[in-house]
Amino acid sequence: MHPTRRTLLTATAALTASLALPGCSNSPASAPGSSGGQPKRGGHLRAAFAGGGAAETLDPHLSNLFADAARAKALYDKLADYGSDMTARPRLAERWEPNDALDRWTVTLREAEFHDGRPVSAADILYxxxxxxxxxxxxxAKASLEPVDLEASRATGPRTVEFRLKRPTAEFPNVLAAFGAYIVPDGTDRFDKPVGSGPFRFVSFTPGRSARFTRNDAYWDGAPHLDALDIVVADEESARLNALLAGQVDxxxxxxxxxxxxxEHGGRVTIVRLRNSAMQGFVMKTDRPPFDDPRVRQAFFLIADREELVKGALSGAGTVGNDLFGKGYEYYADDIPQRRQDLDRARTLLKAAGAEGLRVTLDTSPVAPGFVEAAGIFRDQAARAGVTIDIRTGNKxxxxxxxxxxxxxxxxxSGAMPIEAHISQRLLSGSTTNATHWRxxxxxxxxxxxxxxxxxxGRSALYERMQRQLHTEGGFLVWGFADWIVGTSPRVRGVATDAPANTLDWARFDTVWLA
Structure with a gap:
């Protein structure tokens, strides 16, 4: 997700207006830290996110921005969600069981209620x-639900759904945890006064400004510690930081x-680094010159000095990559040796491919932090192997x-997702976002x-075979994994420190409390 940016003046004005609401406590903290201590009930927390103006929504199926996702998480639940290693963890689903052919899955719901007291039922799931x-x-979430034959799927009881699939799908729990696959009450088509089953209840919402929620005391996973939560919008990082330093947000x-x-060490702000949140790299089109020759792709793998890229493009806020997606996630092939820069070997491969004196264009854009910087660093690295890279900066x-x-x-x-989802969405012949054209x-x-x-x-062995093939001849040059960085007031406790963006514990405010 890539938030819309506006001017600092607009962002600051919007944030100031959003904060002109009752219930904010700016009392100083007595002890720093994002976790630890005994949870304390009460208090009103304000969280600042980049937003999207009038396009913001409380329809969880339309969520696109991080602010939308945070609001959806406060109001609604999914059947499952991702842990820090991208394994699916039960949420509204109490359990799931496949048949022997892996093309039918029975999902049993836990006992949970919507905010209006109605029980969450199989009919709500199917709707x-x-x-x-x-x-x-x-x-x-439409693409993630593609394996499901929803016409044939049916409720087999008030809290039981039989999902029939179009083909065997061993990793079906990933479908249940897909981004945006939230459950709303059967028949819901308006979201001006939304009703969900999440930890907070709706109070008010002004797109581009703020949303207010209060504790749902009947929440199935335990009532939140906080009395109230505001999610306010400040597009510019400086506006969010200044509001945090001023005690206007927590x-x-x-x-x-x-x-x-x-x-990080000033005492006024607690910095939380969410490791392995974003894959950083380059894509090489494997169906066209010069990258249709695997020797050229292998040469580019060896040109990259990953440590230099992480230090220069990410200011050191990350770890090196090994040309594979999903470091730290389930099924990641840790035993494949770390690839390191080898300019002599790169030159040899280029010569064997008839690509000495190669000149290529590298597309980049200020669409995400570090992109333009990484392009410049890699251009200089390639020059030392005799490759000329022309940088073309596109419209973000x-x-x-x-x-x-x-x-x-x-x-x-790329943000966090299971390795299976990365493969299915980006690396199969029919994948709709196959940027490397790997077919x-x-x-x-x-x-x-x-x-x-x-x-x-058995699945682990097959995942490793696929990753070894990609590591040898694929089109993703993955040089690093960026930290996702959150700042909190020192009085905030319970913020997860091992939750990549878009996982269960990211932006999860029902487990947060104020010291």
Whole structure:
């Protein structure tokens, strides 16, 4: 998700207006830290996020920005959500069980209620999923629900759903945890006064300004510690930081590495680093020159000095990558040796491919932190191997669409998701966001074999085979994984420190309290 940016003046004015609400306590904290101590009930927390103006919504199926996602998490629940290692964890689903063929899954719901007292039922699940997959709508979770045959799926009891799938899907729990796959009451088509089953109840909402919620004492996972929660909008990082320093907000989302370094030890702000939150790299189009030759791709893998890229482009706020997605996640191939810069070997490969004196264009954009800086660093690294890179800076509003099929080499970034989802969405022959144009029938067959394999050990072996193939000849040059940085008031407790963005414990305010 890439938040819309506006001017600092507009952001600051909007934030100031948002904060002209009752219930804010600016009392100083007595002890720093984002966790620890005995939870304390009460208090009113304000959290600042970058926003999207009038486009902001409380319809959880339309969520696109981080602010939308944070509001959705406060109001609603999913059947499952992702842990820090991207494994699916039960939420509204108490359990799930497949048949032997892995093409039917029975999901049993826990006892939970919507904010109006109605029990969450199988009918609500089927309605929500069918709404998400409406062919006339562009709901974000639609692609994730593609394996499900919702016409054939049915309720087998008030709290039991039998999902029938179009094909065997061993990793079906990932579907239940998909971003945006929230459950709303059967028949819901308006969200001006939303009713969910989440930890907070709706009070008010002004798009581009603020949303207010109060504690749901009947929440199935335990009532939140906080009495109330405000999510306010401040597009510019400086506006969020200044509001945090001034005591106007208690939580500031999406801070830069330089901000973190400047304030980490000052005592006025607690910095929380969410590790392995964003993959950073370059994509090489494997279906066109010069990257249709695997030797050229291998040479580029060896040109990259990953430590220098992490230090320069991410200001050190991250870890090196190994040309594979999902470091720290379930099924990541840790035993593949770390690739390091080897310019002599890179030159040899380029010469063997007839690509000496190669000149290529690298597309980049200020669409995400570190993109432009990474392009410049990699250009200089490539020059030492005899490769000339011309940098072309694109429009940040259309960048992701532009690089999907055009060009040959481009800067790339991805947020957290299961490795299975990364493969299915970006690396299969029919994947709709296949930016590397990696299309291999043997690779597709391994993926299908993995989805048809019931035992975890068997699936792990197949995941490793796929990752070894990608590491050797794929089109993703993954040089690093960026930290996601959040700032809080020292009085805030309970903020998870091991929760990549878009996982269960990211932006989760029902477990937070004020000291």
């Amino acid at each position: 929500s999923y069918r709404r998400i997959t409406d062919p006339k709508k562009a709901y974000r 939580y500031a989302h999406e801070l830069s590495p330089s901000t973190a370094r400047a304030h 509003d259309s960048y992701w669409k532009d690089i999907l099929d055009s060009g040959t080499l481009a800067g790339y970034r 291999r029938k043997d690779f597709d067959a391994l993926y299908q074999q993995m989805q048809s394999t019931k035992d975890t050990a």
